[in-house]
Amino acid sequence: MGSFNPEALAEFARYYGFHYDVCDPAVLVRDVLIDMDRGLEGKSSSLAMIPAYISPVSRVPAGKTVLALDAGGTNLRAALISFDEAGKALPGETVKGPMPGTQGPVKADEFFDKIAEVTAPLIQKAQDIEGIGFTFSYPMEITKNADGILLAFSKEVDAPAVIGKHIGQGLRDALARRNVKAPERIVLLNDTVATLLSGLASIPPDGGIGKKGGAAGPMIGFILGTGFNTAYPEKRIPKIGFDSPDNPQIVVCETGNFALRYLGTLDREYDISTKNPGTYSLEKSTSGAYLGPLTFHIIKQAIRDGLLKFKRADEFLSWPALQTKDLNMFMRAPFGGEGPLGNLFAPGEEDALTSFVYLTSIITQRAGIFSAAMVAAMVERTGEGFDPFAPVRIAVEGTTFMIYKGMRQALESALNTMLTAKKPRSYIITPVEQASLFGAAVAALSK
Secondary structure: OOOOOHHHHHHHHHHOOOOHHHOOHHHHHHHHHHHHHHHHHOOOOOOOOEEOOOOOOOOOOOOOEEEEEEEEOOEEEEEEEEEOOOOOEEEEEEEEEEOOOOOOOOOHHHHHHHHHHHHHHHHHHHOOOOOEEEEEOOOEEEOOOOOEEEOOOOOOOOOHHHOOOEHHHHHHHHHHHOOOOOOOOEEEEOHHHHHHHHHHOOOOOOOOOOOOOOOOOOEEEEEEOOOEEEEEEEOEEHHHOEEOOOOOEEEEOOHHHOOOOOOOHHHHHHHHHOOOOOOOHHHHOOOOOOHHHHHHHHHHHHHHOOOOOOOOHHHHHHOOOOOHHHHHHHHHOOOOOOOOOOOOOOOOOHHHHHHHHHHHHHHHHHHHHHHHHHHHHHHHHHOOOOOOOOOEEEEEEOHHHHHOOOHHHHHHHHHHHHHHOOOOOOEEEEEOOOHHHHHHHHHHHOO
16 A cells, blocks of 8 residues: 655654664763763762662682572562682572562561561571672662662562661561571672673673683673663762772663653654653663554654555554564564564555564664663773773673564664774673572672
8 A cells, every 4th residue: 555665764764853863873972971970970960870889899709609689570589609610600599489568568577577588598508608699679779888778669569668778787687586697798789780790700701702811801781671771880989989990889870861862753752651751761762661652653653644554554543552572573573463563464565564664673773772872881981991802791681682673783783883983992792691690699799
């Protein structure tokens, strides 16, 4: 019912401001670096630049045993973890139970007692553990002693009395009620810091090229899944008086809230429809929580403008929503006939289907460029990466990066261009597994 016209589709994208070629990557990286500086100084910034009060170890010590905890969603996991001579994590006994407060309301002491119920047997079994690392995937204010004050729970957890409590101290007290002595160090961290630290247990110091000894490149943590965030080691944090060139500490950027300048009319329209308009503009253009709904909004405009025509267009316009997982299923197999989009186009409407895929690919390509700019800014901020034998290591986690059609290719291509534009920087970007547990384990050994 209409011919495929890539030039017209590209001009549609430029008119509404969402084509990737309206973005100057070098300017975008510079914008990020400026906001990073402002956030570190405590000035008004879209990047919170939150100190984690954790300094990543340069090499994970072998022979140490720690207890790693991971609390998020509906599950609580605890594991004894040690490390081999290469710094690789060796998981031991693991226990999993329901997250306290997900099976009914609990009071504060009950909440911590249920965590102690899972952890105490492992502490007693190991007898001599170096510390506890606790990935707690809920909003926290991290204290100078690496404890975390809970700010809020998601709707899955019914434990309002825990809000405002120190999580590490609450666990320590609960263990004491069981006559179990907690180790001296209990470290709270969020999932982005855990991703960074898990890279220390899985990505070799030389990036895997086989060089033994020498300096190790810095590690960056990068999450591109339902949300978007980055963390990196920082030497100077003026707002807390931190200045330590030889022993940097991790900073969580809260990158999803970065205020993008390269947004168009349809981006702003979609933003108004979200629960938090005016915030998280970077996340709304890149992450799994938003890519499907944003693409849905843009495709509907293409239909209204007469650029995209097919028999069931009116039905598509009446849909209440389009989820990212359904869009990805379709993009991975447009002729597979699966999901809500599977039978949207009738036989003979291949041009319309091609136009749909083409527009979606433009949105994905832009998301990859935006994401790459955030990571490139982190690499530049470290000031390193010029030594090919000590590359900057980027530990990445998240289903949007891993499985969303076209995202990883777009991101890695753009990142390579950004980091070689002036003088080449050496880096390696590697997905990490079990980041929450392994990162928590490394945190227990960090100072």
